[in-house]
Structure formats: structure tokens, C-alpha cells
Amino acid sequence: xxxxxxxxxxxxxxxxxxxxxxxxxxxxxxxxxxxxxxxxxxxxxxxxxxxxxxxxxxxxxxxxxxxxxxxxxxxxxxxxxxxxxxxxxxxxxxxxxxxxxxxxxxxxxxxxxxxxxxxxxxxxxxxxxxxxxxxxxxxxxxxxxxxxxxxxxxxxxxxxxxxxxxxxxxxxxxxxxxxxxxxxxxxxxxxxxxxxxxxxxxxxxxxxxxxxxxxxxxxxxxxxxxxxxxxxxxxxxxxxxxxxxxxxxxxxxxxxxxxxxxxxxxxxxxxxxxxxxxxxxxxxxxxxxxxxxxxxxxxxxxxxxxxxxxxx
Amino acid sequence: xxxxxxxxxxxxxxxxxxxxxxxxxxxxxxxxxxxxxxxxxxxxxxxxxxxxxxxxxxxxxxxxxxxxxxxxxxxxxxxxxxxxxxxxxxxxxxxxxxxxxxxxxxxxxxxxxxxxxxxxxxxxxxxxxxxxxxxxxxxxxxxxxxxxxxxxxxxxxxxxxxxxxxxxxxxxxxxxxxxxxxxxxxxxxxxxxxxxxxxxxxxxxxxxxxxxxxxxxxxxxxxxxxxxxxxxxxxxxxxxxxxxxxxxxxxxxxxxxxxxxxxxxxxxxxxxxxxxxxxxxxxxxxxxxxxxxxxxxxxxxxxxxxxxxxxxxxxxxxxxxxxxxxxxxxxxxxxxxxxxxxxxxxxxxxxxxxxxxxxxxxxxxxxxxxxxxxxxxxxxxxxxxxxxxx
Numbered sequence: 060x061x062x063x064x065x066x067x068x069x070x071x072x073x074x075x076x077x078x079x080x081x082x083x084x085x086x087x088x089x090x091x092x093x094x095x096x097x098x099x100x101x102x103x104x105x106x107x108x109x110x111x112x113x114x115x116x117x118x119x120x121x122x123x124x125x126x127x128x129x130x131x132x133x134x135x136x137x138x139x140x141x142x143x144x145x146x147x148x149x150x151x152x153x154x155x156x157x158x159x160x161x162x163x164x165x166x167x168x169x170x171x172x173x174x175x176x177x178x179x180x181x182x183x184x185x186x187x188x189x190x191x192x193x194x195x196x197x198x199x200x201x202x203x204x205x206x207x208x209x210x211x212x213x214x215x216x217x218x219x220x221x222x223x224x225x226x227x228x229x230x231x232x233x234x235x236x237x238x239x240x241x242x243x244x245x246x247x248x249x250x251x252x253x254x255x256x257x258x259x260x261x262x263x264x265x266x267x268x269x270x271x272x273x274x275x276x277x278x279x280x281x282x283x284x285x286x287x288x289x290x291x292x293x294x295x296x297x298x299x300x301x302x303x304x305x306x307x308x309x310x311x312x313x314x315x316x317x318x319x320x321x322x323x324x325x326x327x328x329x330x331x332x333x334x335x336x337x338x339x340x341x342x343x344x345x346x347x348x349x350x351x352x353x354x355x356x357x358x359x360x361x362x363x364x365x366x367x368x369x370x371x
Numbered sequence: 372x373x374x375x376x377x378x379x380x381x382x383x384x385x386x387x388x389x390x391x392x393x394x395x396x397x398x399x400x401x402x403x404x405x406x407x408x409x410x411x412x413x414x415x416x417x418x419x420x421x422x423x424x425x426x427x428x429x430x431x432x433x434x435x436x437x438x439x440x441x442x443x444x445x446x447x448x449x450x451x452x453x454x455x456x457x458x459x460x461x462x463x464x465x466x467x468x469x470x471x472x473x474x475x476x477x478x479x480x481x482x483x484x485x486x487x488x489x490x491x492x493x494x495x496x497x498x499x500x501x502x503x504x505x506x507x508x509x510x511x512x513x514x515x516x517x518x519x520x521x522x523x524x525x526x527x528x529x530x531x532x533x534x535x536x537x538x539x540x541x542x543x544x545x546x547x548x549x550x551x552x553x554x555x556x557x558x559x560x561x562x563x564x565x566x567x568x569x570x571x572x573x574x575x576x577x578x579x580x581x582x583x584x585x586x587x588x589x590x591x592x593x594x595x596x597x598x599x600x601x602x603x604x605x606x607x608x609x610x611x612x613x614x615x616x617x618x619x620x621x622x623x624x625x626x627x628x629x630x631x632x633x634x635x636x637x638x639x640x641x642x643x644x645x646x647x648x649x650x651x652x653x654x655x656x657x658x659x660x661x662x663x664x665x666x667x668x669x670x671x672x673x674x675x676x677x678x679x680x681x682x683x684x685x686x687x688x689x690x691x692x693x694x695x696x697x698x699x700x701x702x703x704x705x706x707x708x709x710x711x712x713x714x715x716x717x718x719x720x721x722x723x724x725x726x727x728x729x730x731x732x733x734x735x736x737x738x739x740x741x742x743x744x745x746x747x748x749x750x751x752x753x754x755x756x757x758x759x760x761x
Contacts, residue, residue, distance in 0.1 A: 077600035082612070090616035200742035202696050204716050205735045212723045309608050313697070327608065328701060331615040343612050347603040 064355070071351050078347040083127055086336050087120070127340075136341040141333040146341045149326060156226060157310035157322030160238050164245035164311065169300060172250055176257035177284060180265055191254075198251035207317050210244045224319040241314045260295045264288045294365045301357030305350035309342070388678065388756070395755040402751030408744035412558060419559040428552035428710065436727045437543035471520045542729030544718060553710050554733045558741070560711040564626055564704075565692035571630025572691075573684045576637025581676075583638070584645025585668050594638070601635050610694070611703070620706040625698060629691045637683045644676045678756040685749040689742055696738065712738050 111117050115126055130136050136146035179188045215223040221240035227233055264270070265288055273283045312324025319325070323342060330338040362368050386394070396402050419425045514520075542550045583594040601609070613628050648654060649672065657671045698704035699713025707714075712734045719731035 073596060074599040074603055077596055078603050081600055081604075085612060085616045089613075090618070196746060197739065197743055200739040200746065201735060202693065202712075202716065202738055204697065204700055204713075205731070208716065208720050208723060208731065216724060306605050306607075309605055312607070316701075327611055331611050331703065334615060334618060336615070339612050339615050343604055343608055346605060346608055350603050350605060 064359070067355050067358070071355075074351060075348060078344060079128060079131065080124075082340055082343050083124055086340055087123060090336065130341075131344055136337050139330075139335050139338050141330070141335045141338075146337050149338060150323070150341060150345065153321060153323045153326050154308070156233065156320050157315065157324060158307065159230070159233055160241050160245065160314065160320060160322065161307045161310055163234070163238070163242045164249070165300070165303070165307070167242065168246045168249045168253060169296070171246065172253035172257050173289075173296065175250075175254045176261055177289060179254070180258050180261040181280075181284060183262060183265070192258075195251040195255050199255075203248045203313065206248050207244050207313060210247065211240070211317055214243075215240055224317070226319065226321055237318070237320070241311075241318045241320065245311055245314055256299065257292070257296055261288060261292045263295075264291045267291075294361070297364060298357055298361060301353060301360060304353045304357075305346060308346045308349055392678070392752075392755040396751060399751050399755070401747055402755070405744040405747040405751065408740065409748055412562060412741050412744075415555055416559045416562045419555050420563070425552040425555040425559075428548060428556045430549075431547035436545060436722070436725070437547065438727075439542040439729050471516070471524075473514060473516055473520075477514045477517075542727075542733075544730050545722070550730050550733045553715060553730070554712075554737045556710045557712045557715055557734060558737060560622065560705055560709055561692050561695055561713070561738070562741070564622060564629070564695045564711070565688045565690075567626045568629035568633065568691040568695075569684050569687035571626060572633035572687050573637055573680055575630065576634035576683070577641050577676075577680045579634065580638040580641025581645050581668050581673070584642040585649050585664070585672070587646070587649075591642075594642075598635055598638055601632065606632065610698070614698070614703040620704070622705055622709065625695060625704050628698075629694055633687060633691065637680065637687070640679055640683065641676060644679060645672060648672045648675060682749065682753045682756060685745070685752055689745045689749065692738075692742065692745075 115123055118126075134147050138145050139149060175191070179191050182188050211223065215221045222237060225237050227237060270283060270287060273287045278287075308323060309327060310320075310322040310324030312322075312328055314320070315322040315325040316328055326338060327342055329335070330342075396406075415424075544550060544553065579594050579597075583591045604612075609632050610628055613632065617624055617628070645668075649667075654667055654671055657667045662671065695704055695711065696713035696716065699711045700717045701713075702717070704713055705711045715730055715734040719728075719734065722728070723731055
């Protein structure tokens, strides 16, 4: 077990190095000279040279790369080009709002989707099952933008059931007042695809021999579905959730943008709009690291819930 | 159709994978209907791409926000009530009332600071006094809403000059463009981007997957390393990061962004197939008769793998159409002079608050129909090409 973890951590090093190289390549070669971006339209040679010296662009590439790696290791990415706020401070303060919205979405969405999936899988092939699957397919075809635009307009603007947007200081206010509608819409967006996916997971289990055995020994349908089928179907469901987990860190960026939630996702969009390279670089590198760790955790969890799995 | 033909002249030809798949597809009613819908959209795209229809989508043929015909003439009383939230375009119905809210202040500022010609603070001076007065030291009096006001005034004038339709079959947008033409033009952009990007992604994924799975060894390790890098960064974050560094909009840019980031899933699938096939007997036989590596990879193995690439092409087209809509909505997608479903939704977001829902409805319905049909077609294609189902 610990040998497995050590080996996986060891294998992360080249990948992480690759991510660093990719980000470095993108922002230092493809991105053009940031000095021109920073200096703006009215600029002279002197200013540009000043900025270049400040950023260290005049130095050879290996030194710039070394500076970048040092930034990653120390967590000090300097300040945002747009707002002069330290990048580390941006990340630290934006994660909270992202999680406030995303964690409830993830929990509610999973519970509701699993319950619907269990129900439709139980009556598989029936009219109800087929009707719900058609509704899911159609619901997935509507752009998620439309759900958010219409939901915000109808529920917040027209009926004033929720605040249109905003964010406060207290956690309870944020969660119950400002996050209520974003959470509702987030669940609405994710429900159809997840129901479809979980239904196939459950259908894979429902035809297995052990289900017939359970029925044959006289267990109630409740017990068969919730104890036998659901427990086994949870294995792929958990894996799917773990894959989804890293995206918690960049947040549901569309929802954050529509509702002006000061989270990481909105920060990324703002940074892209303002060509605020340090912020994008930092978030990309850290989210990549978090993704790799989360994948490792997924494998370990997989092993924990399914003893048949052998870690290699 | 008989690409994977194993026919021999002596025996009666047995149908190949593609013939069987085609037969299954034709027998499937859902598949045929969805194929017809997708085909209709493709024809529409082709017709609009070659300029047969919707070429003049940019003509301002109606008054701003002309409603769909079945809802009759614009409700003017409702608009004046709305004008509090209005951004100025709806006042087309009352051209005389357009007024630059800052004109008086700016004129006053210029008069006092510049000390020069004092412009009379009348309503339509925004156009004439737009020239900034230099105060020295780089300080200027700038009208912050000057350009927008000029545009609004210009459209107002134009609408009084020429007669415009008061309502259109599917309604009009802020500038009086016909919404249905915008939808057709938007389909062209979105479908082209989706398909072209999927083609790029499928080509890269298939090629890298073939090389990786066939050769194995250090090439496999290297390409797997690339794969692990691209999958370590969440997909949307990677797209946004690349959009940030490229910092230029264009249809080809977005095709490249989507294509260059979207190959990983295809690579994985194709690689697994090539690993499986490269040790099979027919490949060893090809080796024995002296076929080169490239020939074994693409002439012998590829026909047995190509159905996977085809299904992935279809899957990714749908996915990239959705991604393009989101990117264009955020303003990182197609340039301003192009119309796409995403940019239409972006405009519609502001229109909805004013009560003009038709552009949103048109873009949503068009996209939903295409995506539903395309998804169902993809499912049918996957089933038809699955050799396990006979």
C-alpha cells in the first residue's frame, strides 16, 4: 500500500514537470511579450525596457524557468498585473466562495441523481424509464448557459424569490441567501447527465447473478436495490465523483460569473479578459497538482470500497 | 462502403463491417430521423457558407427588437415603461427623445476647463463636441459614453430615414437584424467550428494513439507523458489559459484551441486498440510478407480501428459545438463580426431583462434540435458499428 503511494507520488514528478514546462512554454513563447501588454497603448521604449527588467524577461530562458519553478515551490507568484493583489492572496480568498457553492451542488446533485437513477433502473424498459431518458437527452441538449440565463431571470429578476446576485461577509448569509439559486441551477444543470450515467452503472449491476440470488433467498425489493445493487453501483459512482473533484477548485465558472460570486472560476475568467498572466499561471499549476493528488486518492478509495481491486 | 471487405472471389462475399453497420443504421428508425435532421443542418450550413441564404443577415431590416409577427406590432406603451432599464436602443420608436445624458456636463466641463468655445448644451451635441480638448500634461476631457451615444444617435437617425419592418416572422435583435438569419449564420459558425475542431482532435488522437500503441517502448512513454500533462490540467482551464496567451479571436484560433486540447480521450482509445491488434496474427503475417511499419499501421490495422475514430469524431463534434457556444458567450470565441449561437446567447442575456426573449428562444431551440439529433445519431452509429451486436 505505502509502496504504491510512494511510487505514484514518484510518478507525479515528471507529469508535474511537464505541466510546468507546458505553462512556461505557453506564457513565455506563445504569449508574446508581456511588457507590451502591461505598458498599454501609450508607451515608449524606456518604459518597455523597465518592465522587461522588472519581470526578468531580459534574462536567458533557463533563468526565467528557474524563477518560475521557485515561484511554484515557494507559493509566491508576485502580484496580479491587473490589481496588484498578491496572487497567493487571490487564490486563498477565492477558494472559500467557490466551495460554498460547489460542495452543496455536488452533494445534492449526487443524491438526487442516484435516487432517480435507482428508480428508473428498477422499472427499466417501461414507459416511465424511456420517458425520463428522453427528457434527460433533451435536457442535455439545451446549453447550460440557457438554464442559468433563464433561471436567473425568472426566479431572481421576475419573481424576486432570490437575490439576483451578490455576496456577503458571513458564511450563513452566503450559503442560504446568495448561494441558494446558484446551487439550485447547478443541480439542475448536472442532473440530466448524471442521472443517465448512474442509470447505466446501476443497470450493469441489476442483471448480475448475485441480484437473482438475493431475490431467490426472499429479500425484499428494498433490500435488494438499496443494499445489494446500490452498494455495488457506488463503486463507479464514487470514481466518477473523484474525477469531478478537481473541478471544485476552478469552480462552476459560469455560475460564478452570472451571480458575481468571488470564486476561483470568476477569477480565471477575469484574468483571461485582462491578460493577467501570473494569476492564470498560478491557478493552472496548482489545480494540476490537485488533480493528480485527487486521482491518486480516487485509486485508493477505489481499493477501499472494492476489495477485488489490486493496486499495481 | 466495403472498406473492410474480406470478400474472396471463390466464396460468396460476406458483408463487411461497414455494410453491416449501414444495414443496421437503415433499419433503425430513430437513427434515420436523427440523420435526416443532422443532414438538414449540414445543408443549411453549406447553403449559408456558400452565400445562398442568410448572406444579408447583417442588414438592419426591422426596427430594433421588432417582435415575432404572431405577437403583432411592437407594444410601445410597454417600452416607454421599460425605458428606465433600457440601454437606449428601444427608444427607436421615439427618435426625438434620444438624449445624451452626459452631454450637458461634458460641454460644461469643456467650457470651463478648456476655456475655449462653449458648446451650447443641447441634446444632440454629443456628436459635434466629441473631439477631446487637450488640457496639457496629457489630461483630457473625455466623454465616457461618447462612442456608444454616437452609435445610438446614428441608429436612431437611420431608423427615421428609412422605413423598417415593425415585426418579423421570428423577431429582430437590437439593431434590427432578422433573428432567423442570425440563427442560420450562427449554425454555420457553430457547426463548422465543432466539426473542424473534432476533425483536428480525431486526427491528432488517432495518429498519436496509433504510433504509441503500435511501437510501444520509449515512444509510448513519451506520448503517455504528453497525455498525462494534458489531462492533469482541467479541460476548461487549459482552454482558457490558451485563449489568454493567444489573445486573438478568430474561427481558426478557436478550432485550434479546441482541437489541440481535445485529443486525449481519442488517443487513449485508439492506443488501446493498437496495442491489442499489433500482436495479432494478421499483422504478423503482414510483417512476414514484408509490409513496412507504416503500411501495417495504416493499411492493415487502421481499417479495424477506424470505426472507433468515426464514433469519436461524432461524439467530439457535439461536445465542441457546446464548448464553442460557451467560449463565444464569454467573449473568447468567434470575433465580433461573426455570429454564433454563443454570441447570440450573450446578446440575449441583456435582452431578456428588457423582455425581448425571441433571440434567446431561437438560438436555444436551434442548438437543442441539432445537439439532440446529433447525440441520438452518435448513439445509433456506435450501436451499428459495435461488432458485438449482430
